[in-house]
């Protein structure tokens with residue numbers, strides 16, 4: 001079957017829905033293609049808040065927000081992106097409120113705000129109340145509100161359609177191929193503009209806050225086609241994953257006053273970040289936790305985690321402002337945060353890297369910022385780069401709306417003056433072949449087993465602390481896994497809801513994004529933000545104040561180019577908190 | 578511990594009607610039912626089909642009938658069920674394959690109540706103001722993850738699929754009681770019609786089924802009262 005829309009958005013999370021909404025408001029014929037029902041997208045799991053300098057609780061300025069974002073990103077953040085973001089996110093939050101988002105309120109009726117890691121007043125002097133929130137389900141409310149608006153605007157949805165190919169020919173984007181899960185049929189989508197908003201890929205790691213379905217699909221598809229992935233070595237581990245599951249406990253818990261403690265009961269963050277302590281940025285806190293454990297101060301029989309202590313907070317603060325995470329702890333661990341501290345350990349959380357774009361979401365193919373006409377990206381799948389080497393909490397939800405909106409507007413305007421490209425059944429070929437190969441294979445390798453090996457080895461060799469030696473080992477492991485992947489077979493040969501086939505395709509994507517990540521990490525011989533090389537512990541601005549662009553040459557072989565960081569207002573400085 | 582897992586299976590390309598399959602799985606008391614389904618799918622039979630995404634009760638993908646009650650597989654632990662566990666698809670929606678049902682009728686009912694803020698007054702420069710008390714008034718409904726546990730546990734819905742069902746009414750409640758909303762009349766059309774709230778017989782199944790602990794029946798009653806008040 002064939003379909004045609006002026007603008008087609010891949011993904012129905014916060015980024016995809018914001019893009020679709022603003023493109024529709026520009027008058028474009030818009031459709032959203034998503035492998036999940038929109039409200040199942042992982043944006044709905046976001047808890048703590050969306051940061052904007054509204055100044056509702058105390059004095060705040062977009063310049064402070066911009067500064068915190070640049071410093072939090074260890075100066076790898078492009079400052080033009082940070083400036084656009086810090087200004088426009090204020091408007092974006094107001095607009096979400098106008099759309100009906102049920103933010104929590106202050107007694108004076110304004111939107112309530114809480115503290116969050118790395119967000120400060122007066123250029124780093126003390127934490128500031130910047131995160132607008134709806135209890136600890138802010139992402140859920142953003143996803144619901146944006147979906148409600150899409151329903152209102154009658155936007156077309158292709159739900160449970162798994163995109164398997166982006167058609168790129170003559171240097172332009174022409175359309176998509178997607179597998180309809182209900183029938184197993186391949187569909188051809190013709191579009192003037194395509195926006196990729198397919199989210200992250202936390203599932204390359206064993207312990208993660210990410211959904212089972214976050215497998216980097218579109219990053220991998222473009223990477224296979226020779227487009228670059230930017231700054232993939234920067235992957236964020238969130239300090240407070242519920243131990244041992246990895247389910248997230250929002251940083252908002254520390255924003256409300258929660259404290260991290262080691263086996264001695266010490267508030268150890270006082271040693272690592274004397275000024276803002278538990279509210280230091282995530283890369284610092286995660287490393288501090290690993291070090292505490294490494295030095296024998298971990299908790300529990302295996303001494304392999306630390307504790308998040310909320311017991312000193314008033315019970316009503318916990319129940320009212322953090323109800324969901326309180327429930328997670330009670331249900332999955334049987335631990336009541338009101339009465340005892342909660343076991344936590346860092347969990348794989350957020351990809352700073354992804355598909356490189358301009359400030360308007362246009363996909364870039366090289367260091368000179370040449371764009372691929374008709375191709376856009378937004379949200380966690382993209383890299384503008386706002387988050388640099390380490391994202392601040394609450395800056396992703398803002399990113400989705402600010403840059404989703406920009407991508408939607410630009411794509412709609414581009415589509416107005418563009419023509420459709422001729423597509424034929426032959427364009428289904430590549431996807432059909434890939435699927436048939438998996439379905440007909442009699443190989444001995446199993447998807448679940450390979451995936452488990454991948455996730456464990458990525459955890460062991462390419463997570464919070466890295467060394468050249470471990471990364472080299474992982475390069476070899478990935479090569480072997482990619483080779484074995486060619487011999488996977490599946491039980492399900494059917495057409496309807498072949499979820500085993502989907503998992504097999506997703507494993508292929510996980511391997512590709514892992515390759516880009518590990519090779520980029522081995523290549524960058526410095527430590528910056530979330531990328532901590534024990535063999536190169538210092539930041540090296542002389543050689544590495546630049547973005548990585550990783551290009552796939554063949555399995556196991558990656559080429560690099562570099563893009564300068566856009567500097568501006570803030571000179572790179574040592575990063576202390 | 579060893580768990581006997583009985584799953585109601587159906588493959589539209591092979592089966593005339595659903596049938597039970599039994600699996601033995603090694604489980605920990607703290608495992609989620611979702612973990613058991615994964616163990617079957619990953620280690621024993623890859624053809625088993627079910628929906629899931631977040632794995633911790635927030636996306637609403639995996640509502641199933643587990644030991645006779647509607648619940649989320651990712652939020653139900655083995656220790657609370659014992660060593661024999663039965664899993665069936667939720668009822669009242671057409672089964673597509675194994676535990677996957679057709680969600681379209683459910684979302685059609687959702688759309689029927691106009692689940693979005695209706696207010697054509699030009700918004701102020703900044704946010705609209707709302708007191709914490711006004712915000713609290715509709716808090717419960719905002720927790721809904723559209724999992725369909727409530728609607729598919731409702732005996733009225735089983736008999737009459739045109740009933741819009743509890744989930745849609747919860748959505749309507751969320752807007753009707755929002756001080757910023759002006760869409761009462763428009764929503765009352767769907768809510769007051771023959772397939773609307775008056776079908777509800779307060780069976781309370783919905784309230785018991787809701788994994789977000791929303792007092793669904795109470796919200797339905799409040800919507801009924803709002804419609805009645807509006808008539809006089």
Ligand SMILES: Cc1cc2nc3c(=O)[nH]c(=O)nc-3n(C[C@H](O)[C@H](O)[C@H](O)COP(=O)(O)OP(=O)(O)OC[C@H]3O[C@@H](n4cnc5c(N)ncnc54)[C@H](O)[C@@H]3O)c2cc1C
Pocket residue numbers: 010011012013014015016033034035036037038041042043044045046047048049050051138139161162163164197198199200209210211214217218248250349350378379380381393394395396397398400
């Ligand atoms: C537990 C948790 C808590 C968080 N809390 C916060 C917070 O408080 N504040 C903050 O700013 N950020 C937070 N984040 C980060 C933030 O939520 C995410 O980065 C963001 O929601 C990603 O949104 P997205 O729209 O890019 O992708 P997603 O919401 O993940 O959506 C991806 C979409 O792409 C679709 N898709 C993927 N692959 C395909 C394919 N092959 N074919 C078709 N469709 C496809 C999916 O169906 C889905 O609709 C949190 C993240 C997690 C995991």
Ligand code: SF4
Pocket residue numbers: 720721722723724725726727728743744747786787788789790791793
């Ligand atoms: S009201 Fe509860 S049971 Fe019903 S759809 Fe919403 S979350 Fe699910």
Ligand code: FES
Pocket residue numbers: 628629630631632633634635636637638639649650651652
């Ligand atoms: S998998 Fe998301 S609610 Fe269960």
